[in-house]
Amino acid sequence: MTALDIVEEDPRWADLDLQTRAETAIVACLKHLDIDPDASEITILACDDARIADLNADFRGKPTPTNVLSWPADERGAAQDGGKPLPIDPDFDGMLELGDIAISYDTCAAEARAAGKSMADHVTHLIIHGTLHLLGYDHERDADATLMEGIEIEILGKLGLDNPYREDAAQ
Incomplete structure (x- = not known):
């Protein structure tokens, strides 16, 4: 992936090698959907709960921390519940500007501990989830959620990771 920009506001992210982890997740996601990772641009803000709570309040009207937020460069959501999102149009230099993701260390760490x-x-998982949002996938409607979760499970499986939506996943 040639155009991944990571801004690490919280120094705790350095121990995770977020650059490598994000590249692996994003490339797996894009290849799974037949999108050229080398022609794609994504920015990730690696922050803490205070910062993501501010962003969540500003952009979603929810002044609480969350694990991941995504801002697609363009609205690509499917009109029909369970439908495929709109295709991505390259910009003038052939790049696919996908958008921005913010991810909170505090919430991610707490969720990981709780799920064992x-x-x-x-x-x-959350980088894949955020990338799918950038591509127009969502989970607000039932069939959309089923589609998005199914894609996440397939990509995670290819990476050797368990299905996070299994009933016993948090035990």
Whole structure:
């Protein structure tokens, strides 16, 4: 992936090698969907709960921390519940500007502990989840959620990671 920019506001992210982890997750996601990773641009803000709570308040009206937020460069959501998102149009130089992701260390670490999984595996899942949002996938409607979760499970499986949506996944 040639155009991945990571801004690490929280120094705790350095121990996770977020650059490598994010590249692996994003490339797996894009290749799974037949999108050229080398022509794609994504920026990731690696922050803490205070910063993501501010962003969540500003952009979603929810003044609480969350694990991951995504801002697609363009609205690509499917009109029909369970439908495929709109295709991505390259910009003038052939690049696919996908958008921005913010991810909170505090919430990710707490969720990983609660689910009994490694922080690395959980972050991989959330980067894939955020990337799918950039591509127009969502989970607000039932069929959209089923489609998005199915894609996440397939990509995670290819990376050797468990299905995070299994009933017993948090035990």
